[in-house]
Structures are given as C-alpha cells and as structure tokens.
Amino acid sequence: MTDLSHIRNFCIIAHVDHGKTTLSDRILELTRTVEMRDMKEQLLDSMDLERERGITIKSHPVSMVYRARNGEDYLFNLIDTPGHVDFSYEVSRSLAACEGAMLLIDAAQGIEAQTVANAHLATEQGLEIVPVINKVDLPSADVPAIMVQLEDVLAIPADEAVLTSGKTGIGIEDLLEAAVARVPSPRWADVEGLRVLIFDCIYDAYKGVICYVRVFSGSVKMGDQIMTMGDERKMQVKEVGRFSPAMTKQDSLNPGDVGYIVTNLRDVADLKLGDTITHSANPTKEMLPGYKEVSPMVFSGIYPIDTSDYNKLKSSMGKLRLNDAAFVYQSENSVALGFGFRCGFLGLLHMEIIQERIRREYDLDVISTYPSVVYLVTKTDGEKLEVHNPVHLPDPSVIEFIEEPMILASIHIPSTSIGDVLALVSEKRGVCEHTETIDGQRVMLVCNLPLNEILIDFNDRLKSITHGYGSMDYEMNGYQKAKLCRLDIMVNAEPVDAFSSIVHLDKAEGRGRALCKRLKEILPKQMFKIAIQAGIGSNIVARETISAYRKDVTAKCYGGDISRKRKLLEKQKEGKKRMKNIGSVSIPQDAFIKILKTSDGGSN
Amino acid sequence: MNKAGESAVDPVLSVYCHVPFCASTCDFCAFYQEKPRRGDLDRYLAAMDTEFALLPKDRVVDTVFWGGGTPGLLAAKDLERLGRSLLDNLKQPPSEWTIEMAPSAVKEDKLAVLRDLGVTRISMGVQSFHPELLESLGRLHRPNQIYTAWERVQAAGFPQTNLDLMFAIPNQSIEQWEADIREAARLGPTHLSTYCLTFEEDTALYVKLSQGKVSIDEERELQFYERGWELLAELGYAQYEVSNFAKPDAACLHNVNTWRMQEWIGCGPSAASQYEGQRYQRPSNLDEWAKGMEAGLPPRTECVDLDASILLADALVFGLRMNAGCDLDLIAKQFPAPDVLAQLEPLLSRLAREGLAEREGSKIRLTHEGRLVCDAIGSSILETIAD
Numbered sequence: 001m002t003d004l005s006h007i008r009n010f011c012i013i014a015h016v017d018h019g020k021t022t023l024s025d026r027i028l029e030l031t032r033t034v035e036m037r038d039m040k041e042q043l044l045d046s047m048d049l050e051r052e053r054g055i056t057i058k059s060h061p062v063s064m065v066y067r068a069r070n071g072e073d074y075l076f077n078l079i080d081t082p083g084h085v086d087f088s089y090e091v092s093r094s095l096a097a098c099e100g101a102m103l104l105i106d107a108a109q110g111i112e113a114q115t116v117a118n119a120h121l122a123t124e125q126g127l128e129i130v131p132v133i134n135k136v137d138l139p140s141a142d143v144p145a146i147m148v149q150l151e152d153v154l155a156i157p158a159d160e161a162v163l164t165s166g167k168t169g170i171g172i173e174d175l176l177e178a179a180v181a182r183v184p185s186p187r188w189a190d191v192e193g194l195r196v197l198i199f200d201c202i203y204d205a206y207k208g209v210i211c212y213v214r215v216f217s218g219s220v221k222m223g224d225q226i227m228t229m230g231d232e233r234k235m236q237v238k239e240v241g242r243f244s245p246a247m248t249k250q251d252s253l254n255p256g257d258v259g260y261i262v263t264n265l266r267d268v269a270d271l272k273l274g275d276t277i278t279h280s281a282n283p284t285k286e287m288l289p290g291y292k293e294v295s296p297m298v299f300s301g302i303y304p305i306d307t308s309d310y311n312k313l314k315s316s317m318g319k320l321r322l323n324d325a326a327f328v329y330q331s332e333n334s335v336a337l338g339f340g341f342r343c344g345f346l347g348l349l350h351m352e353i354i355q356e357r358i359r360r361e362y363d364l365d366v367i368s369t370y371p372s373v374v375y376l377v378t379k380t381d382g383e384k385l386e387v388h389n390p391v392h393l394p395d396p397s398v399i400e401f402i403e404e405p406m407i408l409a410s411i412h413i414p415s416t417s418i419g420d421v422l423a424l425v426s427e428k429r430g431v432c433e434h435t436e437t438i439d440g441q442r443v444m445l446v447c448n449l450p451l452n453e454i455l456i457d458f459n460d461r462l463k464s465i466t467h468g469y470g471s472m473d474y475e476m477n478g479y480q481k482a483k484l485c486r487l488d489i490m491v492n493a494e495p496v497d498a499f500s501s502i503v504h505l506d507k508a509e510g511r512g513r514a515l516c517k518r519l520k521e522i523l524p525k526q527m528f529k530i531a532i533q534a535g536i537g538s539n540i541v542a543r544e545t546i547s548a549y550r551k552d553v554t555a556k557c558y559g560g561d562i563s564r565k566r567k568l569l570e571k572q573k574e575g576k577k578r579m580k581n582i583g584s585v586s587i588p589q590d591a592f593i594k595i596l597k598t599s600d601g602g603s604n
Numbered sequence: 605m606n607k608a609g610e611s612a613v614d615p616v617l618s619v620y621c622h623v624p625f626c627a628s629t630c631d632f633c634a635f636y637q638e639k640p641r642r643g644d645l646d647r648y649l650a651a652m653d654t655e656f657a658l659l660p661k662d663r664v665v666d667t668v669f670w671g672g673g674t675p676g677l678l679a680a681k682d683l684e685r686l687g688r689s690l691l692d693n694l695k696q697p698p699s700e701w702t703i704e705m706a707p708s709a710v711k712e713d714k715l716a717v718l719r720d721l722g723v724t725r726i727s728m729g730v731q732s733f734h735p736e737l738l739e740s741l742g743r744l745h746r747p748n749q750i751y752t753a754w755e756r757v758q759a760a761g762f763p764q765t766n767l768d769l770m771f772a773i774p775n776q777s778i779e780q781w782e783a784d785i786r787e788a789a790r791l792g793p794t795h796l797s798t799y800c801l802t803f804e805e806d807t808a809l810y811v812k813l814s815q816g817k818v819s820i821d822e823e824r825e826l827q828f829y830e831r832g833w834e835l836l837a838e839l840g841y842a843q844y845e846v847s848n849f850a851k852p853d854a855a856c857l858h859n860v861n862t863w864r865m866q867e868w869i870g871c872g873p874s875a876a877s878q879y880e881g882q883r884y885q886r887p888s889n890l891d892e893w894a895k896g897m898e899a900g901l902p903p904r905t906e907c908v909d910l911d912a913s914i915l916l917a918d919a920l921v922f923g924l925r926m927n928a929g930c931d932l933d934l935i936a937k938q939f940p941a942p943d944v945l946a947q948l949e950p951l952l953s954r955l956a957r958e959g960l961a962e963r964e965g966s967k968i969r970l971t972h973e974g975r976l977v978c979d980a981i982g983s984s985i986l987e988t989i990a991d
Binding site for chain 2: 526527528529548549550551552553554555556557558559560562563565566569570572573576584
C-alpha cells in the first residue's frame with residue numbers, strides 16, 4: 001500500500017487529434033510500465049476501430065511507478081479518456097476519478113472547441129489543471145500565441161504551461177515532475193466507510209462484468225459483499241486489481257487506488273457509470289457527487305440488408321450492449337425494410353461507431369434509417385408523448401404542439417469565415433447568442449441550435465466552410481417548441497416508412513422536392529409508370545413521375561428455348577423477391593441505401 | 605398432362621429434329637453444332653433411325669421442323685435417308701414440314717429430294733443483304749449466294765418459304781435495316797422472321813461484348829424493333845409473334861403449337877421435348893446422345909415434371925408473345941388450374957388499365973407497348989403465381 005502523499009491520479013484531456021494517446025505512449029515508456037519490445041502505437045487503444053480512427057472510445061486506466069527527481073517513487077494512475085462530446089458524461093466520470101488533468105493543446109492548432117469544453121469539465125470536477133503545449137517540434141508550432149490563448153480564453157497563467165512533444169519525447173519528464181509537484185494527492189480519503197466510483201465497466205466472457213473504479217475511502221477485497229448506492233444493486237467481489245497496464249490481481253484496493261473490481265454480475269446494464277460502490281453491511285453515508293442517468297439522444301433504425309441476418313444482428317447488438325450500456329435497442333418492423341431494430345445512441349459519433357462495429361466485428365451488412373432525435377409531443381387532450389421514430393408521430397390534428405431538443409454549441413472558427421458560419425447556423429434554424437474573440441485569428445460563437453439540425457451534415461459543412469479549421473462542441477440545452485411536421489414519401493400513393501422524417505414546416509417542401517428528385521434518379525424504370533410524392537398529412541408538397549421502360553423483350557423463343565427462357569424469367573423473379581414491394585413497385589435494396597446515404601438527406 | 609377432358613383439348617403433337625452440323629460457327633449462334641465428319645454423320649443417321657423408332661405410333665404428328673445446326677448441309681442422300689426414316693415412323697405425313705437451310709448450302713439435288721419427301725416449308729438464314737454486316741456476324745455466305753439460293757428454292761416450288769433477318773447488328777444503321785426488310789419482302793417469301801441480335805453466352809459476339817468491343821444500346825434496339833414492325837406491316841407481312849411475320853395463312857404452325865403449350869418430341873442431340881407431362885432435353889453432345897441411343901437407353905437431361913399450373917402459366921407467358929394473345933377460358937380448359945388464373949386476375953387487369961394489354965371477353969392480347977415489354981410481363985406473371 002502506497003502512502004497517499006505518493007499517489008497521483010490524473011488524466012489527459014484534449015481536443016481530438018492533439019496528441020493525447022501518443023503522449024500517453026511516451027509516459028508509459030518513460031516509466032518503463034511497458035517494455036520497449038511490447039510497445040506499439042496507441043497502446044491504450046485496444047480496439048481496431050480506435051487505432052484506425054485515432055480516437056479513444058473506452059476509458060483506459062493504467063497504473064505506473066515513477067521515480068521522481070527527488071529520488072522517491074510515486075504511483076501514477078493515468079486515465080485515458082474518450083475525447084468526444086458524445087461521451088462527455090463518461091469523460092466527466094473519468095475526470096471525477098482524478099485530482100488533476102493534463103490539458104493538452106496542439107502547438108500549431110491552438111485552443112479548440114473541445115479544449116475549452118474539457119477544461120470546463122475538469123474545473124467543474126475540482127481538478128488541478130496542468131496546461132501542456134504539445135507538438136512543439138512541429139515547424140508550424142507557435143508557442144507564444146498559444147500562451148496568449150491560454151491566458152485569454154481559459155484564464156490559465158501562461159508560465160504554468162509544460163512544453164512537450166509526444167513524437168520526440170521532449171518535455172515528458174517535465175510533465176511527470178509537474179504531476180508530482182502540482183497534482184494534489186488523493187482527496188476525500190478520510191470519509192468513513194467504503195466509497196468507490198465506477199467510471200467505466202466492461203463485460204468479459206470469462207469473468208463477467210468488470211468495473212473500472214477509483215477508491216476514495218475504505219478498502220475493498222475479494223469476497224466482499226458490496227452494493228451500488230444509486231440503485232442499491234448488491235453484488236459480490238470476485239477479484240480486485242490494478243491496470244499495469246494489463247489487469248493484475250491485488251489483495252485489496254485502498255484509498256487513492258485506481259483499478260478494477262470483478263463482480264458476479266452478467267450484464268453491464270445492471271450498473272450505471274458514476275454510481276458509488278459501498279459495503280452492503282456498513283454503507284457509507286453519502287454518495288460521491290455528480291451521478292446522473294444518461295439517456296440516448298439520437299435514434300436510428302438499423303436493419304439487416306439480408307433479411308435472414310435478423311437473428312445474427314440481434315445477437316451482435318446484444319453483445320455490443322454487454323460493453324456499452326448507453327446503447328439501447330428494441331425490435332421494430334418497417335414495411336420497407338422488414339424486421340430490424342430501433343437504436344438509441346448518446347450522439348452521432350456513438351451511432352457511427354456502433355454501426356461500424358456491427359459491420360466490422362460481426363460482419364453484417366446493415367442499412368440505417370435517418371437519425372432522429374427525441375421529440376416531446378403534447379396532444380390536444382393534454383397527453384404527452386416522447387417520439388423518436390417519425391412513424392409514431394400522431395396525426396397533426398391531435399397535436400397541440402411539439403418540442404424539440406436544443407443544444408448550446410460553442411463553435412471555434414477562423415475570424416475570416418464568421419459570415420459563412422453564421423449563415424450555416426441560421427440555415428440550420430440556429431441563433432447565435434454571443435461571439436467571443438480568442439485571438440486575432442479566431443473567434444468562438446455560442447449558438448442555440450436544434451439538435452436535429454446538426455445530425456446529418458452540420459459538422460462536415462462547418463469543416464468545409466472553415467477549410468478544416470473549425471471545431472464544435474455542444475451541450476444539451478433543454479427543449480423548445482417548433483413548427484414541426486412529418487414528411488412522408490409515397491410511391492404510387494403508398495408511404496415508404498423508412499423515408500419518413502420529422503422536419504421543420506418551412507423546410508418540408510424543399511426537402512420533399514429534393515427527395516423525390518433523388519428517388520427519380522435512383523429507382524430503376526419498371527413495367528408501369530411510378531408516381532413519387534412527398535406529403536405532409538394529406539397535403540402533397542412535391543411529386544415526380546418515373547415513366548415506364550419501353551423495351552424488355554427477347555426476340556428468339558421457340559420450343560427448345562422454352563425451358564431456358566422460363567429459367568431466365570424465374571431468375572428475374574427471384575431477383576425481385578429480394579426487392580421490397582411498395583405500391584406495387586419493386587424497390588431494390590440499394591435504392592434504399594442510396595437514398596438513406598444521401599448525406600444531406602436530400603435537402604440542399 | 606391432363607387427358608381426362610374433352611377430346612377437343614387433346615394436345616397437338618409435333619416433332620423437332622436437330623441436325624447438329626455446321627460448316628462453321630456463326631458469331632451469334634449458341635446452338636449445339638459440330639463440323640461435319642463422315643464418321644459422325646453415319647453414326648448420327650443411325651442413331652436418328654433408333655430415335656425415330658421411339659415415336660408414338662398411335663398419334664398423328666401434325667408438324668415437323670428440322671433445325672440445327674444446318675440441316676441443309678447434309679448431302680442429298682443423307683437428307684433422303686433421314687427423311688425416309690422419319691416418315692417410316694409416322695402414322696401419316698405431317699401437314700407442315702419445315703427445314704432450315706443456309707443460303708450457301710442450297711443445291712438443286714437437295715431441294716428435289718426434300719420436295720419428294722413432302723417438305724412444305726424452306727426457311728433460309730439470310731440475316732442481311734449487306735456484305736459488311738454478314739461479315740461482322742461471321743456468316744459464310746455472300747449476298748449473291750442468297751439470290752442464287754432463292755432462285756433455286758422458288759424453282760423447286762415449295763408452298764411456304766421463310767427468310768430470317770437480323771437487326772441491331774453492331775454498326776448497322778436504321779436505313780440498312782429498312783433496306784434489308786424491303787429487299788427480303790421484294791423476294792416475296794410467305795413468311796419473315798426478324799431477330800434482334802442477342803449476345804448469348806458461349807458465342808464469339810458475347811466475348812466481344814465482355815471485352816467491350818461492342819455494346820448493347822436498349823434505345824437503339826427499341827428503334828430497330830419499332831421501325832421493323834411498322835415497315836413489315838406496310839409491306840403486307842402481318843406480325844403474329846414478337847419475331848414472326850407472315851402473309852395470310854402462312855404462320856409457322858409448328859412454332860404456334862409450342863407457344864400454345866402443346867406437345868412436341870425432339871430428336872437428335874440437344875433437342876428439347878415437352879411430352880407426356882415432362883420437359884426434357886437430349887444431351888448436347890453427339891457421342892453421349894448416340895451412345896444412349898445405341899444402348900437403347902435414350903438419355904434425358906434437364907427434366908421438369910409438368911402440371912396444369914406450370915403449363916397454364918407458360919401458355920400465358922408464351923401465348924402473350926403472339927398478337928392473337930390467349931383465350932383464358934380455353935387455356936383454363938386445357939390446363940385446369942383454377943387458382944392460378946384467379947391469382948393473376950389483378951395483374952391482368954392492371955396490364956389492361958396501364959395500356960399494355962387489351963381484353964375482350966375471355967381473350968387477352970398485348971398492345972404494341974405491351975409486346976415490347978413482354979419479358980417483364982412474363983416474369984410478373986411467374987412472380988404473381990405463389991410457389
């Protein structure tokens with residue numbers, strides 16, 4: 001057991017791509033936590049997807065021993081956190097496990113939206129912030145300018161900054177010394193009773209549910225009967241240990257320790273991140289602060305392309321959920337797409353990651369419907385509904401009003417693109433609440449926007465307007481009434497449920513027209529002419545007609561050809577079976593994919 | 605096959621005879637054929653004797669069709685042997701007897717033999733009167749051979765004659781197509797067949813297609829179809845099937861019988877049959893077929909057992925290719941599968957509603973627009989019939 005004064009718990013926070021994980025790699029090398037021969041890039045990112053996209057999805061704690069310049073050994077617990085806004089609750093729980101945060105800023109890019117958001121999160125958690133200017137070896141590095149930004153935007157004294165390069169290893173030792181000197185030793189250790197924070201959990205096929213924890217007070221060991229204080233779930237401790245970086249069994253976990261607890265639970269959904277673990281027999285009085293339930297913000301239907309893959313998809317979703325309690329799903333049936341699932345995600349990135357993992361890890365071809373947010377509908381009879389599938393929106397005549405979720409976005413952009421970005425914000429029904437100058441070249445806009453409007457292409461367009469220099473972070477900002485309606489797409493007067501969407505009344509016509517036009521381009525001509533319409537209720541706002549094709553005939557057909565010809569026609573019939581028949585029109589699967597993949601959802 | 609009904613619905617019986625020899629292989633042809641060698645010819649003729657001997661003795665064979673290959677390639681004495689052998693096994697001579705000939709193989713002695721046998725119809729594969737187009741199809745004959753052959757056929761005095769023409773050949777202009785039709789009509793056969801060039805697998809043209817040397821242009825093909833149909837009507841050849849046009853009472857009964865889902869027995873390698881409730885084919889290999897015949901075990905491949913619902917569906921699918929269309933009451937009587945017609949009713953009435961078909965009482969026929977998409981209609985019919 002290490003003396004509390006020689007334990008430092010900290011995390012590294014940064015905007016995406018500012019070099020967080022590479023820096024962690026250097027720290028592991030310097031503390032000889034990982035032998036050089038075992039070292040590989042992005043060591044802490046164990047998923048292929050994480051390595052490939054250079055993002056961190058799950059938290060990765062690691063314990064290491066550092067011999068400081070004063071000759072004493074310190075136990076460092078470093079928690080690598082997901083950086084993306086979708087996982088901000090997870091980030092905040094990881095931060096809550098620490099006393100200090102290394103705030104990493106790219107020496108060339110400067111302060112970005114997530115730098116600010118993460119710095120605020122860390123301050124909220126009462127963490128000591130150590131500013132780190134990273135990538136100082138880059139030719140385009142401008143350290144003095146970053147120092148000015150630090151003081152102006154984050155009100156952090158510039159002389160506190162440590163200069164590093166994760167690539168060359170410059171300043172890594174200074175950084176570790178700063179951790180010794182500036183990160184406080186573990187707090188709240190003298191509270192009576194066991195208080196353990198769950199900041200992540202995973203499912204292991206052999207061991208069951210494993211909690212990633214930070215012990216604040218008390219001590220926990222194998223065989224203990226423990227419970228969560230949030231929902232009083234009781235469980236037994238099967239094993240405890242540390243990450244070094246692989247899971248290493250210990251006799252006990254004590255105040256200040258970061259490690260894991262293997263429980264007898266079988267489902268990660270039984271545990272809530274941020275909950276406090278205590279002993280069942282003599283619980284502590286007060287939970288650790290900051291715990292809340294997270295609920296999915298973005299919903300989308302996921303359907304197997306080959307309908308016979310339904311059960312495979314179901315089981316792969318079950319497996320994904322084992323490790324990701326924030327991902328929810330329930331079965332759903334679409335006329336157009338058959339049997340599939342309605343899935344809820346924390347945000348867009350979370351959605352993309354789940355879809356990608358289904359494709360990649362479970363080798364399934366899936367099609368996803370337009371993402372939707374959760375609308376609050378108040379009916380004329382006073383009943384309130386939550387609607388996250390356009391199909392479930394009640395008839396307009398019984399709706400008193402609809403409210404949609406809003407976000408408060410902080411958008412960091414070069415000053416030169418402010419006009420274009422403001423135009424984008426207003427096109428997306430947003431309002432800019434205030435602007436703030438970061439330095440001579442950059443400004444920050446704080447905007448109130450409907451979440452629905454940023455689902456599809458907002459980020460891409462922001463990047464393209466700002467030539468890649470814009471960044472955005474957001475937090476939820478309550479609900480707001482809006483004139484919304486369901487836009488249906490009909491093929492020969494029959495609605496195609498997969499194409500329905502909830503849109504703002506002012507945008508319905510334009511979007512309807514664009515979707516009809518796109519469908520006309522995509523749908524193959526058929527034997528009969530096809531009418532494509534977009535409508536709100538019974539009101540048609542756009543229409544297109546696909547004329548019938550004029551030739552489909554084989555010239556030669558005699559006695560000897562009949563068997564062959566019949567086989568050919570049978571084959572065509574089989575091909576049509578794989579299509580979805582809507583309004584007596586056979587719609588090929590790839591038409592759905594093309595339409596649903598139209599990045600802007602058909603709007604211009 | 606249902607034989608319980610009235611005698612009026614007893615199927616008509618035809619015989620098809622495949623002569624698998626060609627002097628060379630045309631670029632568009634996917635039919636089974638071999639280069640003629642004396643040994644093979646003798647073996648073929650002997651095995652055909654065996655196969656003809658299997659023909660039913662109690663049924664009247666209404667029509668006979670010799671196709672290939674190039675039946676006309678056989679020497680006069682071989683034609684005579686094959687013809688006599690067939691006639692020896694028939695209850696009575698057929699009312700229609702067609703033989704396919706390539707222009708380059710039309711000789712007076714052969715025509716005389718065929719005339720004596722009782723052949724009623726000569727079908728000649730002209731394809732085009734334009735030398736460059738003939739060459740691009742890999743045909744052996746030159747335009748002047750067509751004229752010589754035609755004079756000989758006319759002189760021999762067959763009651764019915766047909767010329768095959770081909771269109772939408774790579775580099776063929778619509779004017780060339782019109783000129784071919786006019787020239788064929790000027791010669792005055794009783795029947796014309798026109799075929800859109802198709803790219804069958806295992807043909808030289810298909811290879812060119814997959815190499816990107818030629819391409820399929822649906823719009824262009826449509827133009828050729830429509831212009832051809834229009835011009836043929838003007839010239840007095842009435843269309844009675846997608847690819848077939850005839851002067852009054854000169855339709856090829858043999859083919860009509862097959863489209864009406866009657867019965868036919870195919871003799872020779874690769875020949876297909878529809879007989880006594882089964883569809884089957886002889887092996888597409890001279891040796892394999894001949895061995896089976898020699899051993900007294902006629903080999904059947906690609907067997908499909910037929911029932912009334914298959915035949916009813918096919919009577920519609922193939923019947924609708926004909927301008928006369930189908931009489932639903934009649935085919936329901938011939939192929940009693942009551943559910944099938946009921947299932948098809950919504951589709952048939954939609955076809956009529958959308959202008960692709962016309963209905964009059966129990967009769968249904970495709971319109972011009974419908975005929976141009978008859979493949980799609982055929983697969984919709986099959987699609988509609990529940991498995």
